[in-house]
Amino acid sequence: xxxxxxxxxxxxxxxxxxxxxxxxxxxxxxxxxxxxxxxxxxxxxxxxxxxxxxxxxxxxxxxxxxxxxxxxxxxxxxxxxxxxxxxxxxxxxxxxxxxxxxxxxxxxxxxxxx
Amino acid sequence: xxxxxxxxxxxxxxxxxxxxxxxxxxxxxxxxxxxxxxxxxxxxxxxxxxxxxxxxxxxxxxxxxxxxxxxxxxxxxxxxxxxxxxxxxxxxxxxxxxxxxxxxxxxxxxxxxxx
Numbered sequence: 001x002x003x004x005x006x007x008x009x010x011x012x013x014x015x016x017x018x019x020x021x022x023x024x025x026x027x028x029x030x031x032x033x034x035x036x037x038x039x040x041x042x043x044x045x046x047x048x049x050x051x052x053x054x055x056x057x058x059x060x061x062x063x064x065x066x067x068x069x070x071x072x073x074x075x076x077x078x079x080x081x082x083x084x085x086x087x088x089x090x091x092x093x094x095x096x097x098x099x100x101x102x103x104x105x106x107x108x109x110x111x112x113x114x
Numbered sequence: 115x116x117x118x119x120x121x122x123x124x125x126x127x128x129x130x131x132x133x134x135x136x137x138x139x140x141x142x143x144x145x146x147x148x149x150x151x152x153x154x155x156x157x158x159x160x161x162x163x164x165x166x167x168x169x170x171x172x173x174x175x176x177x178x179x180x181x182x183x184x185x186x187x188x189x190x191x192x193x194x195x196x197x198x199x200x201x202x203x204x205x206x207x208x209x210x211x212x213x214x215x216x217x218x219x220x221x222x223x224x225x226x227x228x229x
Binding site: 008034036041042043044045046049089091101102103104105106107 | 118147149154155156157158159162170172204206217218219220221222223
């Protein structure tokens with residue numbers, strides 16, 4: 001999950017296993033959430049998004065779950081592959097009060113081992 | 115279709131100098147966002163431009179500024195550089211601002227090193 005500080009939490013999974021990356025958000029006014037993947041030396045890459053009127057959304061090998069009651073977001077990656085190794089960020093859109101800027105978590109480092 | 119492009123990819127400046135970073139959004143995108151990513155940290159929101167105007171800025175001092183041109187490209191200027199300004203500066207673009215809940219696409223970033 002997300003944490004504050006210089007050291008990213010790390011999730012280590014074996015190739016072929018499913019991965020679950022968690023994120024907690026704090027602002028109940030947030031109504032749009034995005035997961036990004038960032039590989040070393042590259043900019044963040046959009047993975048999947050979800051609006052607050054949904055609690056689940058599926059993409060190719062990825063599923064995002066949103067629990068607004070506990071302000072929790074998760075990204076599930078099925079059959080994790082070595083190419084999935086990266087830092088994953090969740091981002092929340094805090095709506096008009098924050099000028100619609102995306103607020104990013106600190107990130108989780110996913111390491112896929114053979 | 116070309117993605118978001120940023121230039122230069124790397125920039126080395128000395129303390130006190132000014133840095134100018136450039137961003138070209140995806141064709142058709144009118145919103146440009148700037149983020150700072152210091153080593154090992156998340157992305158910190160800097161600035162948001164839409165239709166040529168600054169719509170919002172993050173919690174950064176005034177020496178961080180920018181502008182958006184009529185073709186929607188954007189510049190980020192950092193004056194009086196300090197050592198802690200060393201970071202990866204990322205630009206993202208989207209259709210009509212995140213108020214429209216549109217996907218945002220990032221460039222590869224400019225690595226600014228202040229020595």
